[in-house]
Amino acid sequence: MKSERKLHSFDSGITLECGDILKSFDLMVDTYGNLNSDKSNAILVCHAFSGSHHAAGNSSEDRKPGWWDELIGPKKAIDTDKFFVVSPNNLGSCFGSTGPTTVSPDTNEVYGKDFPDVTVLDWVNSQKMLQDKLGITSWAAVMGGSIGGMQALQWAITFPDNVKRSAVIAAAAKASSQNIALNEVSRESIRKDIDFCGGDYLKKNTFPKSGVKAARMLAHITYLSEENMNKRFGRKFQKNESKVGEFVDYEVENYLQYKGTKFSEFFDANTYIIMSKAMDGFDPAEKYNDELKEALKNIKAKLLIVGFKSDWLFPPDRGKEIQLAAMQSGINSSYLELDGQQGHDSFLFSNERYQNSLEAFLDN
Amino acid sequence: MKSERKLHSFDSGITLECGDILKSFDLMVDTYGNLNSDKSNAILVCHAFSGSHHAAGNSSEDRKPGWWDELIGPKKAIDTDKFFVVSPNNLGSCFGSTGPTTVSPDTNEVYGKDFPDVTVLDWVNSQKMLQDKLGITSWAAVMGGSIGGMQALQWAITFPDNVKRSAVIAAAAKASSQNIALNEVSRESIRKDIDFCGGDYLKKNTFPKSGVKAARMLAHITYLSEENMNKRFGRKFQKNESKVGEFVDYEVENYLQYKGTKFSEFFDANTYIIMSKAMDGFDPAEKYNDELKEALKNIKAKLLIVGFKSDWLFPPDRGKEIQLAAMQSGINSSYLELDGQQGHDSFLFSNERYQNSLEAFLDN
Numbered sequence: 001m002k003s004e005r006k007l008h009s010f011d012s013g014i015t016l017e018c019g020d021i022l023k024s025f026d027l028m029v030d031t032y033g034n035l036n037s038d039k040s041n042a043i044l045v046c047h048a049f050s051g052s053h054h055a056a057g058n059s060s061e062d063r064k065p066g067w068w069d070e071l072i073g074p075k076k077a078i079d080t081d082k083f084f085v086v087s088p089n090n091l092g093s094c095f096g097s098t099g100p101t102t103v104s105p106d107t108n109e110v111y112g113k114d115f116p117d118v119t120v121l122d123w124v125n126s127q128k129m130l131q132d133k134l135g136i137t138s139w140a141a142v143m144g145g146s147i148g149g150m151q152a153l154q155w156a157i158t159f160p161d162n163v164k165r166s167a168v169i170a171a172a173a174k175a176s177s178q179n180i181a182l183n184e185v186s187r188e189s190i191r192k193d194i195d196f197c198g199g200d201y202l203k204k205n206t207f208p209k210s211g212v213k214a215a216r217m218l219a220h221i222t223y224l225s226e227e228n229m230n231k232r233f234g235r236k237f238q239k240n241e242s243k244v245g246e247f248v249d250y251e252v253e254n255y256l257q258y259k260g261t262k263f264s265e266f267f268d269a270n271t272y273i274i275m276s277k278a279m280d281g282f283d284p285a286e287k288y289n290d291e292l293k294e295a296l297k298n299i300k301a302k303l304l305i306v307g308f309k310s311d312w313l314f315p316p317d318r319g320k321e322i323q324l325a326a327m328q329s330g331i332n333s334s335y336l337e338l339d340g341q342q343g344h345d346s347f348l349f350s351n352e353r354y355q356n357s358l359e360a361f362l363d364n
Numbered sequence: 365m366k367s368e369r370k371l372h373s374f375d376s377g378i379t380l381e382c383g384d385i386l387k388s389f390d391l392m393v394d395t396y397g398n399l400n401s402d403k404s405n406a407i408l409v410c411h412a413f414s415g416s417h418h419a420a421g422n423s424s425e426d427r428k429p430g431w432w433d434e435l436i437g438p439k440k441a442i443d444t445d446k447f448f449v450v451s452p453n454n455l456g457s458c459f460g461s462t463g464p465t466t467v468s469p470d471t472n473e474v475y476g477k478d479f480p481d482v483t484v485l486d487w488v489n490s491q492k493m494l495q496d497k498l499g500i501t502s503w504a505a506v507m508g509g510s511i512g513g514m515q516a517l518q519w520a521i522t523f524p525d526n527v528k529r530s531a532v533i534a535a536a537a538k539a540s541s542q543n544i545a546l547n548e549v550s551r552e553s554i555r556k557d558i559d560f561c562g563g564d565y566l567k568k569n570t571f572p573k574s575g576v577k578a579a580r581m582l583a584h585i586t587y588l589s590e591e592n593m594n595k596r597f598g599r600k601f602q603k604n605e606s607k608v609g610e611f612v613d614y615e616v617e618n619y620l621q622y623k624g625t626k627f628s629e630f631f632d633a634n635t636y637i638i639m640s641k642a643m644d645g646f647d648p649a650e651k652y653n654d655e656l657k658e659a660l661k662n663i664k665a666k667l668l669i670v671g672f673k674s675d676w677l678f679p680p681d682r683g684k685e686i687q688l689a690a691m692q693s694g695i696n697s698s699y700l701e702l703d704g705q706q707g708h709d710s711f712l713f714s715n716e717r718y719q720n721s722l723e724a725f726l727d728n
Contacts, residue, residue: 174599175599176590176593176594177590177593177594177596177597177598177599177614177616178585178588178590178593178594180599180614180616180617181581181585181593181616181617181620182582182585184581184614184616184617184620184621185578185581185582185585185620187611188577188578188581188621188624189553189578191611192557192574192575192577192578193556194558210556211556213552213556214549214552214553214556214578217545217548217549217552218546218549218582221542221545221546221549224542226540226541226542229540229541229542229545230540230541230542232541233541234541235538235539235541235544235647235650247551247555249641249644249645250541250544250548250644252541252544252545252548253544253545253548256545256548256549257548257552260552277613280613280614281613283599286599312676
């Protein structure tokens with residue numbers, strides 16, 4: 001699989017939904033496969049909360065395989081023998097694109113807490129600039145899971161002429177009150193870490209590791225299904241020799257402690273807040289008097305909505321809400337509820353039915 | 365309603381499941397109603413996580429009505445015209461019974477982090493000592509919701525001859541992997557608060573308010589149903605003039621911030637850890653090779669198991685597991701699934717069907 005990583009600079013800048021202007025910005029972008037001569041085989045994949053441009057393959061400079069490596073590659077669901085996959089790191093994230101850890105051209109200091117709020121629409125607008133820069137008129141598809149699925153839906157709404165298919169996977173048309181509440185607990189942990197310093201930790205050469213760790217531990221629980229946790233960890237006690245701390249009794253505690261610590265070693269705290277606020281704020285129906293069908297009515301792309309039975313963060317019902325609104329708007333949309341054993345994270349793992357449905361959606 | 369509050373001292377001490385011995389201990393106990401001459405009308409109510417002896421009424425010395433005030437009182441589900449209700453604060457809690465905030469007779473300093481782990485069985489054993497002290501041979505009923513329900517179940521198992529009825533409400537026969545995981549995130553927030561000082565905060569004249577606040581915010585979400593949160597808060601924005609902080613966007617965030625802060629002003633941090641560990645550790649089937657029916661087979665009390673549809677902390681399925689095991693053991697047990705709109709907290713609120721079922725259970 002041909003794979004390329006490139007930093008794209010946009011010197012024309014971007015005006016964000018919040019009103020702030022970034023005079024210039026960069027997007028770190030991976031591409032997989034080959035763009036065909038009429039540029040009709042390009043697929044945009046949009047990452048979720050903690051994802052990055054590294055969606056596929058396992059290059060030497062990355063710690064592990066790309067986040068959608070089970071789905072992207074030769075003969076995989078998103079077949080790089082057929083498609084040219086474009087995978088940008090989102091604006092406001094911390095993996096190479098302009099975000100809170102970037103040096104601001106205005107101040108010559110890292111943005112830190114002063115990086116503006118970004119929204120799903122801001123991401124889509126920046127990705128549209130990337131599309132234009134690549135000379136692509138219309139994506140063969142925009143696809144993503146979780147907040148990635150929200151971006152796919154926003155793309156179909158905002159740029160109806162520039163996307164042929166949109167796959168909205170393990171997502172929702174808006175965050176629920178509970179979604180917001182859980183995110184707020186995570187943000188609270190980060191903000192109250194004494195090393196957060198009101199978001200100015202980089203300038204003070206410190207980092208709120210404890211806060212990010214606790215935030216991730218909570219988020220991680222929402223990504224797994226209760227059934228799967230019971231199967232995997234149940235109430236098994238952690239062996240003494242492999243405990244991360246003396247306070248640990250159960251395997252599930254040790255696992256979360258380990259995962260949280262690992263995450264806190266590479267994920268930026270301000271980015272955590274920005275990404276979670278973007279998720280909370282997504283609500284394309286808001287400006288249509290809460291009528292989602294009105295928000296969807298100009299969509300020309302074919303939609304695929306996928307929900308996973310064991311997902312309790314964005315359960316299948318949230319996908320059905322989108323499908324119902326799509327049907328009421330008279331647009332072309334299919335809804336599929338898949339088994340997926342991994343809860344919300346099911347969107348990351350391939351299985352036969354998931355692969356077949358994505359293939360059929362892309363080939364059709 | 366006659367109401368009395370009394371500190372009962374047990375100078376004979378108690379040996380805890382962990383092996384530690386408390387040479388003496390106190391239980392703060394409320395009673396409501398009158399004990400009849402043959403002492404056959406006493407009901408023990410067991411409190412949940414953050415509850416106390418103050419289960420009913422609204423005395424001048426308490427901040428608000430008792431936690432089960434909707435159910436306990438004259439002509440209420442637990443009718444104090446008929447029953448004598450005994451409501452102790454649990455060992456290890458922070459409302460008057462011996463716990464981490466108590467001065468240890470051994471060291472003449474507060475126990476703090478050195479207060480031993482207590483279990484549901486320890487609570488039941490200490491409550492049995494209270495029963496003996498009151499001269500009551502058999503409780504007409506032991507009742508409770510959440511960890512209170514776990515105590516009611518443990519009572520029926522451990523002291524089959526000393527309890528006639530046991531109401532296990534919004535509870536489970538053991539904590540799930542997800543239950544433990546969520547508790548661990550809360551504990552992590554507390555432990556990592558710089559003011560926790562390894563649990564020695566009282567000796568250092570400080571208190572981990574931030575950690576306890578974040579812990580409670582998370583726990584609070586698990587007590588509410590997603591549907592109810594959507595109805596109550598939805599995605600409504602908080603008015604600027606009533607925001608608790610500039611970081612707040614949504615009403616649900618403001619609500620959780622407020623509730624968390626309030627809680628952190630009166631609930632002890634070490635107690636939080638002790639109570640949550642007791643919940644995690646409850647598993648009466650463990651010593652019966654995970655066969656719950658074996659654990660239940662000597663029960664003589666009549667059981668009532670109640671689950672609430674909107675409860676996602678201990679969903680109705682967890683109650684059904686107990687009922688199934690009870691049927692397999694051949695003991696007398698009924699299971700009831702009630703509507704309750706308030707999620708896990710539904711056990712705290714009266715409604716006609718809930719009241720009728722408890723009345724019938726107690727009268728029968």
